[in-house]
Amino acid sequence: MKILIIQQKMIGDVLTTSILFEALREKFPKAELHYVINSHTFPVVEHNPFIDKFLFITPEIEQNRLKFLSFSRTIQKEKYDTVIDVYGKPSSILMSAFSKAKKKIAYHKKHTSFIYSHAIKRKSTPEYAASLAVENRMLLLKPLGIDFKNIQPKIYLKEDEITSAKNYLETNDILLNQPLFMIGVLGSNPSKTYPxxxxxxxxxxxxxxxxxxxxxxxxxxxxxxxxxVYELCKASTQEQIHFDVFGKSLREFLAILSQCDAIIGNEGGANNMAKALNIPTFTIFSPYLNKHNWFGENEEVQNVAVHLSDYIDLQASDVKQAKKQSALYYEKFKPSFVKSKLEAFLSTFSK
Structure with missing residues (x-):
């Protein structure tokens, strides 16, 4: 059996979708499992033991129709039995169509359902206390006889990467036997960035x-x-911030992150990567986002997530408005709301 999963674009999406490979490997130990991803997202799934082959969409392929067509024909030549299109956009739809696989699985959309043998309707409420991102992805395996499994994304680092990160931190006067916190100071865009x-x-x-x-x-x-943000901190706090210490590549960042006690800050890829490294997270969600999409109750053992709706009542109309006027709604999301939860979270890290 030969199975292809397609997940383009964002690093967090590529990482989360990787859980499907673990479930597939358990069900079909001898299957050949391939993954279509954008080339820049590879570091978060590098060394994943459940994935046999990667097919990379490079910027050149994305920007050139002939190269994309050639890439799609490569998929056709692989003769997949099953294609799972998690992305569900024109590029992945075309790849799915080109594949000629007997089983083509994707989320239900009126205008594309005819392309797929199985069009799966997303759930809007978690059923198993996981995030919707996890639960909805696991739904895509139902046509293959796989029920929900509580699998969380994992990042696989090599020993030499970890050793190199430790050496780098120690060279920069960081004591590994003292609490080390990563701050996600910025979101992926202004509407996802705490003031x-x-x-x-x-x-x-x-x-x-x-x-x-x-x-x-x-x-x-x-x-x-x-x-x-650094300049807004007190001088005494600035002395505790190692501003110039950061990874020069995504793998270097991951190795450094693996040495942190926790990451605190805006919701985004870094927090998802931390969870995949089993590093505790304190996540601040943008007012317009649904917290349950990326945070499940089963994560609460060592992770905390806060949203404006945890502190004040928000209507459906507020959520829509919050995307257009994020600054206005962020202004309501006072640090005083969050402080006690943050202090409780931090209390476990004193050494």
């Missing part, structure tokens, strides 16, 4: 943890914004 002034106040709370050492998660193009 800088509010974030600085939460960082002050983190800094009060005995012997706390703090890292900022940002990429070089975000340095100016990250610096703006």
């Amino acid at each position: 800088f002034e509010y974030m600085a106040k939460l960082i002050e709370t983190v800094a009060q943890t005995k012997n706390a050492q703090i890292l900022f998660n940002y990429i070089p193009t975000q340095e100016e914004e990250a610096k703006a």
Whole structure:
């Protein structure tokens, strides 16, 4: 049996969809399992023992119709028995159609259902206390006789990567026997970014943890914004922040993250990666997002997620408005709301 899963675009999506391979391997130990992903997302699934082969969509393939057509024909030549299209956009629909697999599985959409042998309707409420991101993905395996399994995404690091990260941190005067916290200072866009002034106040709370050492998660193009948050912190807190310590690649970042006691900050890929490394997370969700999409009750043992709706009543109309006027709704999401939960979360990390 030969199975292809298609999941393009975001790193968090590619990581979450990787749970399907573990479930498939358990059900079909001799199956050949392939994964179509964007090339830049590979680091989060590198060394995954359940995936036999990766097919990479490069920027060149995305931007050139002839190259994309050639890529789709490559899929056709693989002669897959089953294709699972998790992405469900024009590019993946075309790949699915080209595959000529007997079983083609995707989420139900009126205008594309005829392409697939199985069109699965998403659930809107979690049934097994997992996130909707996990539960809805597991639904795609039903046509293959696989029921829900509580599988969480996992990132696989090599020993030399971990050793290199430890050496890098120690070279930069970080004590690995003292609490080390990563701060997700920025979201993927302004509508997913907790106000800088509010974030600085939460960082002050983190800094009060005995012997706390703090890292900022940002990429070089975000340095100016990250610096703006840093400048809003007290001078004493700034001394605890190792601003220039960060991974130069995604794998380096993951190895550094694996040495942290926790990550605190905006919802996004970094928090999902931390969970996949079994690192505790304290996540601040944007007011317009549904917290249950990316956070399940079964994660509450070591993870915390906060949303404006946890503190004030929000109507459906508020959620729609929050996407258009994120700053207005973020202003209501006071650090004082979050502080006690954050302090309780941090209390377990004193060394």
